[in-house]
Amino acid sequence: MIRSLRRWLAVIALSFLPFGIHVAEAQLSIEIVGGAGTAIPIAIVPFDAEGTWPLSISQIVAADLQRSGLFRLVDTSGIVPRPVRAQDVEASVWRARNADAVVVGSMLPTPDGRADVRFALVDVVKQTALVQMGFTVAPAQFRITAHKIADIIYEKLTGDRGVFSTRIAYITKQGSRFQLLVADADGYGPQSIVSSNEPLLSPRWSPDGTRLAYVSLENRKPVVYVQSLETGVRRAIANFRGSNSSPAWSPDGRKLAVTLTKDGGSQVYLMNPDGSGVTRVMASQAIDTEAMFTPDGQSLVFTSDRGGTPQIYRASLLGGQVERLTFEGSYNVSPRPLPDGKGIVFVRRDGGRFQIATLDYATHQVQVLTAGPNDESPSVAPNGKLVIYESQDGGRGILAAVSMDGRVKQRLVAPATDVREPAWGPFPRS
Amino acid sequence: MRNLLFVAFIAAALVGCSSTPTTEAPVEDHGTSGATAPGAGGAQTGGAQGGNVSGSQLGDELHNPSSILSKRSVYFDFDSFVVKDEYRPLVEAHARYLSSHPNARMTIQGNTDERGSREYNIALGQKRADAAKRMMVLLGAKDGQIETVSFGKEKPKNPGHDEAAWAENRRDDIVYAGE
Numbered sequence: 133m134i135r136s137l138r139r140w141l142a143v144i145a146l147s148f149l150p151f152g153i154h155v156a157e158a159q160l161s162i163e164i165v166g167g168a169g170t171a172i173p174i175a176i177v178p179f180d181a182e183g184t185w186p187l188s189i190s191q192i193v194a195a196d197l198q199r200s201g202l203f204r205l206v207d208t209s210g211i212v213p214r215p216v217r218a219q220d221v222e223a224s225v226w227r228a229r230n231a232d233a234v235v236v237g238s239m240l241p242t243p244d245g246r247a248d249v250r251f252a253l254v255d256v257v258k259q260t261a262l263v264q265m266g267f268t269v270a271p272a273q274f275r276i277t278a279h280k281i282a283d284i285i286y287e288k289l290t291g292d293r294g295v296f297s298t299r300i301a302y303i304t305k306q307g308s309r310f311q312l313l314v315a316d317a318d319g320y321g322p323q324s325i326v327s328s329n330e331p332l333l334s335p336r337w338s339p340d341g342t343r344l345a346y347v348s349l350e351n352r353k354p355v356v357y358v359q360s361l362e363t364g365v366r367r368a369i370a371n372f373r374g375s376n377s378s379p380a381w382s383p384d385g386r387k388l389a390v391t392l393t394k395d396g397g398s399q400v401y402l403m404n405p406d407g408s409g410v411t412r413v414m415a416s417q418a419i420d421t422e423a424m425f426t427p428d429g430q431s432l433v434f435t436s437d438r439g440g441t442p443q444i445y446r447a448s449l450l451g452g453q454v455e456r457l458t459f460e461g462s463y464n465v466s467p468r469p470l471p472d473g474k475g476i477v478f479v480r481r482d483g484g485r486f487q488i489a490t491l492d493y494a495t496h497q498v499q500v501l502t503a504g505p506n507d508e509s510p511s512v513a514p515n516g517k518l519v520i521y522e523s524q525d526g527g528r529g530i531l532a533a534v535s536m537d538g539r540v541k542q543r544l545v546a547p548a549t550d551v552r553e554p555a556w557g558p559f560p561r562s
Numbered sequence: 563m564r565n566l567l568f569v570a571f572i573a574a575a576l577v578g579c580s581s582t583p584t585t586e587a588p589v590e591d592h593g594t595s596g597a598t599a600p601g602a603g604g605a606q607t608g609g610a611q612g613g614n615v616s617g618s619q620l621g622d623e624l625h626n627p628s629s630i631l632s633k634r635s636v637y638f639d640f641d642s643f644v645v646k647d648e649y650r651p652l653v654e655a656h657a658r659y660l661s662s663h664p665n666a667r668m669t670i671q672g673n674t675d676e677r678g679s680r681e682y683n684i685a686l687g688q689k690r691a692d693a694a695k696r697m698m699v700l701l702g703a704k705d706g707q708i709e710t711v712s713f714g715k716e717k718p719k720n721p722g723h724d725e726a727a728w729a730e731n732r733r734d735d736i737v738y739a740g741e
Contacts, residue, residue, distance in 0.1 A: 331713075331716035331717065333680050333681075333714075333716065334680065334681060347684075349713060349716060349717070352669070352671075352711070353669075353709075353711035354684055354711065354712065354713075354714075373709060374688065374709065374710055374711055374712075375684055375685075375687075375688050375710075375711050375712045377681055377684045378681045378684070391681070391684075391685065393688050393692075393710070393712075396692070397688075397689075397692070398684075398685035398688055398689075419682070419685040419686070419689065421681055421682060421684070421685045422679065422681045422682065435679070435681075435682055442682055463678070465678065465679040465682045466679045466681070466682070479678075479679060481678065486677070486678060506677075508678070508679055508680070509679070509680065527723060553680070
């Protein structure tokens with residue numbers, strides 16, 4: 133069973149601690165601490181023949197849907213015989229348990245060692261099968277397949293695209309050791325991308341999910357790197373005089389915006405992913421930084437203190453007009469454009485508390501999503517529905533996530549580790 | 563058997579901890595290295611103030627605890643980049659040192675306290691480093707002798723979370739080439 137093997141892994145890794153060697157990767161555990169008011173009650177029946185495999189697909193599907201905060205799992209025990217196909221589902225039985233939907237399926241082995249994975253999503257109110265699908269996959273693909281099934285169910289029942297198949301990057305600090313890690317969105321399988329004795333910050337996914345840009349202080353100054361996730365090969369793309377930081381990819385992946393101080397003062401530049409073609413975007417006498425491309429690729433939102441205090445502005449890359457976006461309070465920073473192009477998520481300081489908030493371009497309305505007091509570094513999920521960010525708990529850095537309506541809340545923690553600077557990866561290329 | 567393999571794998575993985583940054587595959591740095599990295603002191607010429615400026619003399623002045631030159635940190639008020647009057651003598655001393663040792667190079671590292679955005683704090687720290695540099699250049703140092711960089715809030719001197727810790731972290735640190 134994979135679970136007991138992982139327990140062995142943890143035991144063996146921990147037993148090396150007295151020798152000063154710590155666990156190589158910090159596994160994130162994710163818990164729901166606040167759910168949507170109207171969660172959809174759904175029953176995920178264990179799949180037929182699931183127990184014969186090292187991984188139970190239905191369990192991952194159930195965990196994904198529950199973790200989203202939009203679903204409430206209904207008890208599936210005591211139904212004999214176990215339903216396996218859509219036509220096996222007796223609506224009255226499930227209605228009696230207050231379920232709105234039921235998922236059934238099977239994982240039957242094929243002669244060549246793979247599994248014939250089938251599932252059905254049944255609406256027990258309308259008494260119709262909403263989805264019926266099958267995949268033939270090798271055991272190494274069970275996890276991806278489970279997330280894909282969860283995405284399909286999520287989209288069918290909520291109308292929004294699911295993000296269960298995505299990955300997150302984040303940075304950990306244990307003592308004087310920093311790591312940039314990439315894990316599945318459910319925290320599973322963290323991979324160490326960079327390991328260093330000096331701070332790392334600002335991880336940013338390329339739009340195609342194949343590279344990460346980040347800032348490293350290993351050269352005793354901030355330098356921007358771009359690293360391939362597949363090969364591990366990296367290139368220092370911005371190492372000019374002074375500080376080089378705040379990388380951000382254009383939507384087509386062909387440019388990065390960066391903050392350089394080489395011409396005196398923090399200013400925004402564009403460059404190619406290999407570091408060539410450096411051009412200055414704007415010239416101001418102030419701090420200009422944290423530039424991010426809008427989804428249409430035609431503007432940058434950025435932080436500037438040109439007005440006296442740090443506020444968020446938008447600059448057109450076509451005409452050069454600069455427009456101020458934030459007007460409340462004396463500290464509004466870290467703009468992150470929403471995927472639908474209708475606004476931003478950002479960080480505001482209110483009475484000394486740092487909070488995550490959203491701004492709608494059309495209505496100019498600011499909605500505060502978190503209470504703080506030390507919430508920062510937000511990153512928006514590619515479906516625009518969730519924001520992951522850095523928070524504090526008892527002096528320790530943790531990650532947290534909140535839904536756009538502020539209701540669903542998650543905590544992501546790793547034992548004995550400061551976790552910071554999350555970056556939500558793009559939808560996988562299909 | 564699989565348990566034994568896992569033990570071997572973990573042992574191999576954990577032994578690989580080193581002190582330099584590691585990535586998944588061999589690192590190839592194709593840097594656009596436009597950095598003016600502080601040189602290692604450079605050639606010795608006749609001292610501008612008469613007398614020989616030898617390597618060991620350079621070291622002594624900068625590290626003599628009774629010399630103001632051994633003091634390397636300038637502290638700042640919250641949200642401020644102004645070099646306070648109490649640090650003027652220190653900044654002045656280092657500026658005069660640079661002025662009289664044309665081959666000396668320094669880096670001024672700007673820092674902030676832990677509050678707020680990491681990237682915005684990189685920029686704030688940079689502004690603090692630039693403020694000290696500007697003062698030194700006005701007092702006789704050459705622009706090319708000083709590089710300014712920022713660590714933002716990433717390298718605090720004091721890991722605490724109170725006013726005292728924050729005050730200790732809002733600082734410029736002066737580091738001479740070769741140190």
